[in-house]
Amino acid sequence: MATIYDVAQLAGVSPATVSRVFNGVGVSDEKVAAVRQAAEQLRFTPNRTARTLRRQSSEVIALVIPDIENPYFTEMARGVEDVASEAGYSVVLCNSDAQVEKESTYLGIAIAEHMSGVIIAAASERTDLTAIRAAGRPVVAVDRGVGSDVDEVVMANRDAGRAAAESLIEAGYRRIAHIAGPENIETATERAEGWRRALQAHGAEADPELLRFSSFRVDGGREAMEALLALPEPPDAVVAGNNLIGVGAIQVLTERGLTPPRLGVAVVGSLPFTTLSPTAVTLVRLPARHMGVTAARMLLERIAGDAQPTRTVVLRGELQPASVLR
Amino acid sequence: MATIYDVAQLAGVSPATVSRVFNGVGVSDEKVAAVRQAAEQLRFTPNRTARTLRRQSSEVIALVIPDIENPYFTEMARGVEDVASEAGYSVVLCNSDAQVEKESTYLGIAIAEHMSGVIIAAASERTDLTAIRAAGRPVVAVDRGVGSDVDEVVMANRDAGRAAAESLIEAGYRRIAHIAGPENIETATERAEGWRRALQAHGAEADPELLRFSSFRVDGGREAMEALLALPEPPDAVVAGNNLIGVGAIQVLTERGLTPPRLGVAVVGSLPFTTLSPTAVTLVRLPARHMGVTAARMLLERIAGDAQPTRTVVLRGELQPASVLR
């Protein structure tokens, strides 16, 4: 690998001049041309490691998510990536697997690798941001708040939960269950809260049996749905707490011949790879990509030195009611 | 951030000794203890950038994939990640978006950041590996071969295509179409070849109209399925070239009331988030995770200095025939 010294020698200038050419500061046109030509010839690529060591910062941001296999998070990742690469930053995607330990490891790497900032969808409420904050790195929390005082981009979860439940009520369902995510995750409890309020507001039955906390995964949705169907008095509709829970619940229903809308289903999130008729299920689509875009912009502002008080952006889901009714 | 000098001073040893403690070479027990204690106290984390600059290599591998939103690739990513992190490596996930330019950018970053190696699912046959190879970094190709002479882990695509088509033939379908991926991607053409052979072997109709090249995405599957149904003599079954094509095709079928098995469907790949009864569609499940695991192990061997001739590992799909027949 060629270095700036090789280029400098070939171009007949000093290493500093080569560096300047690659960093856009005042160099005379002839020298710029000479340097570029020499660099070309030697296939010179600036060594980012050396630059990072010297500058004490790198154009890399870390994106830490709890489930890389969930399309909701990968869609968000696309948003982050688009904004970041536009601004000359690369994104490294870290999968915490919803484990606080793995998450800490990645946060440690982000510090040790001098990454410029972190966007994180926290694994749980126990997520520990003290080290990364102490290192002075900007952090933006997405999807879920974290205890600390950092910028946040979250969804209007309560509203989403309420809209999903109300859509079902309006469609005439009377006994509406809710399969929520883990009880220690803010998004899950907020959506559940929205569901509860919708039922109360419409004088519908809010049987505690009808609320199930599970995992934000397909098998979580399956298990909870099975348990609900096994109830002495099963529900006639269900609100799924996220996309994967929705998939699991609908799988079970399909296997039992209860395909929506025979049993009403509303999902907080999208069903990206559904093979179901898109009109049979109510969706509250969450703008995942937009969340990523917003978070990335905020992070870049912070990296650029913006020191205003922390902000919280709340994004709204879009109701797409089922058009096929039972 | 504390450095080894701070730790050395506090522990009363030399910086070299601190370095040795953190790299597991012979240091007396007392000094090890002193250093560890000092490091703890100062919350010292080794600066990876400096280490990388000095060592000319970092414990990071790049995983370049064409579509981060495709569960097939994220599942593979999990496999890579598990093996890598076990071995103390981190994985940075790069989304080439099936564009050769983006892919080159990431490959350039991999070089400039001194990453130890690359696992790549090539964007197309035009993928250019010369720079990364010239830089002496080990490369493993996954899912699709690349022109160059590198280790490969691929699927038995021809067999998968054949098995999918044969399953449909055995179920009694007579006019079996195939929606393939892009014509310039090896996996697509090989699976199509398998489909063709199955039809020929069973004396079935191999109307060229029935073969459609599209994209490996949901909309590709949708468009091709619609075109097939618009044919004067539409097919009675279809082999989808990958998971997302399968989703798109089934979506269209569902909208037209042709839910499988009314029109037979076989998919090369899995339908991870399907809400369909799992027995209505034939699947040739591809071991994506295993592909990632294998590729990561091979790469790690190369990084460790293994210089044997390049290997190609072919992984076999698993047929899971539809159990509900028409």
Added chain:
DNA sequence: CTGAAAGCGCTAACAC
């Protein structure tokens, strides 16, 4: 087993 010292490749003062 341990320490001194020389860089890895680059950038940023500081001179000229």
Added chain:
DNA sequence: GTGTTAGCGCTTTCAG
């Protein structure tokens, strides 16, 4: 505008 030079924090000979 341009060159000289001193590190960024770490590893790794080379002595001892």
